[in-house]
Structures are given as C-alpha cells and as structure tokens.
Amino acid sequence: MGKVTLHNAVKAAGDGVILELLGEFPAVAVEISGLTAGNATITFKGSVKAKGVYYEQRALNKKTGEVSYTATTDGIYLLDVIGLSYLIADITAYTSGTITAVAQAVPLAISLPGGVIDSNGCQAVKLSGSKVCLSSEAKPAGEQGDTLLEYDEITGETKVYKYISGDWREL
Numbered sequence: 001m002g003k004v005t006l007h008n009a010v011k012a013a014g015d016g017v018i019l020e021l022l023g024e025f026p027a028v029a030v031e032i033s034g035l036t037a038g039n040a041t042i043t044f045k046g047s048v049k050a051k052g053v054y055y056e057q058r059a060l061n062k063k064t065g066e067v068s069y070t071a072t073t074d075g076i077y078l079l080d081v082i083g084l085s086y087l088i089a090d091i092t093a094y095t096s097g098t099i100t101a102v103a104q105a106v107p108l109a110i111s112l113p114g115g116v117i118d119s120n121g122c123q124a125v126k127l128s129g130s131k132v133c134l135s136s137e138a139k140p141a142g143e144q145g146d147t148l149l150e151y152d153e154i155t156g157e158t159k160v161y162k163y164i165s166g167d168w169r170e171l
Contacts, residue, residue: 006030006089006101013040013094018051019087019103026082026149026158027106030059030089033074034099041093042071042101046084054088057081080151081105139168 007016019028032042045054056069059077070092071077081087089101139148142163150159161168 004103004105006103007091007099009034010091010099011094011097013091015088015090016101017088019105021081021084021087021105023048023083023085025105025107026080028079028081028087028103029062029106030071030077030079030101030103031075032071032077032089032099032101034097035072035074036097038072039095039097040072040091040099042099043069043090043092044071044077044079045088045090046079046081047086048084051086054086054090057084057087082149142168 004017004019006019010016021028030044034040035042044057044059046057047054057079058067058069059071059079060067061071061073062076062078064075071089079087087103089103091099139150139161142148144163144165146163148161148163148168150161152158160171162171163169
C-alpha cells in the first residue's frame with residue numbers, strides 16, 4: 001500500500017478519506033500539516049467490523065513523544081492499528097487554515113526463529129489468535145497457541161510471545 005491522502009487542503013470539519021487496512025498492517029504513520037495555534041483538531045478513529053462505526057485510537061506524536069487521541073499541531077503521528085479494518089483522521093474541530101493529512105501503512109515485519117515474516121510474503125505464516133499490548137500494559141489472558149505482539153513505545157521494539165501451557169513465552 002502506498003501513501004493515502006486522508007485530507008487534501010481541507011478547510012472544514014469532516015472524516016475525510018477512509019484508510020482501508022483490512023487487518024493487514026500493524027502501524028500507520030500520518031503526516032499532518034496546516035495545524036497551527038488551535039485552528040483545528042484531528043481525532044484518530046478506527047474500526048474492526050464496519051465503516052461508519054469508529055472508536056478513538058491513540059497516536060504517538062513522533063516529535064514530542066506524547067500519546068493522545070488527537071492532533072493539534074503539525075507533525076508525524078504513529079498509530080498502532082493491529083487488527084483494525086478501517087482508519088480515519090476526523091477533523092473534529094475547525095476554525096481556520098488548510099489541513100492536509102497523508103497516511104502510510106507500515107508493513108508487518110517480525111523477526112522470529114527461522115526468518116522474518118513480512119506482509120510482502122517473505123514467509124507464508126499466519127498469526128492466528130493474535131493479540132497486542134504496549135510494554136507498559138499487563139499481558140492479556142490467552143488461549144493455547146495465541147500470539148502476542150508487545151510493543152515498547154520508547155524503544156520502538158516489538159517482542160513476540162506464544163501462549164503455551166498457560167503462560168506467555170517469548171520467541
């Protein structure tokens with residue numbers, strides 16, 4: 001997937017273009033320009049099952065390191081979108097200016113024993129029963145054979161765990 005323009009020189013509130021992820025990407029980078037001194041707010045929202053039913057999503061401001069559901073300044077924002085089917089950058093407040101937002105989905109690339117899995121088909125491996133958490137969160141309950149991706153926001157490192165015999169084990 002290439003770059004997708006979510007908003008192109010927009011001068012009003014609104015959802016913009018829907019980014020179709022279909023659960024195939026773990027992260028999306030969104031570059032926003034035109035946000036200055038409180039002239040507009042962008043709220044990141046995602047959905048697993050249907051267009052039109054969206055829930056707010058946290059984004060990491062790559063310049064400041066702050067995590068928020070909204071963007072109020074220009075910059076690049078990184079979102080964890082594992083399992084999401086759709087993403088929008090909803091302009092929820094607007095007073096002035098020209099807003100542009102361009103998204104780039106980040107392909108899956110995980111180092112595992114025996115090679116690398118990526119969304120370009122490097123190895124045909126399916127992560128079934130997958131879950132995700134940030135390093136500061138407790139690991140969720142699991143079932144035999146589940147896969148867990150643990151992302152550390154500070155280091156940018158992802159660890160992979162498998163649920164085996166009632167416990168998460170790092171691969």
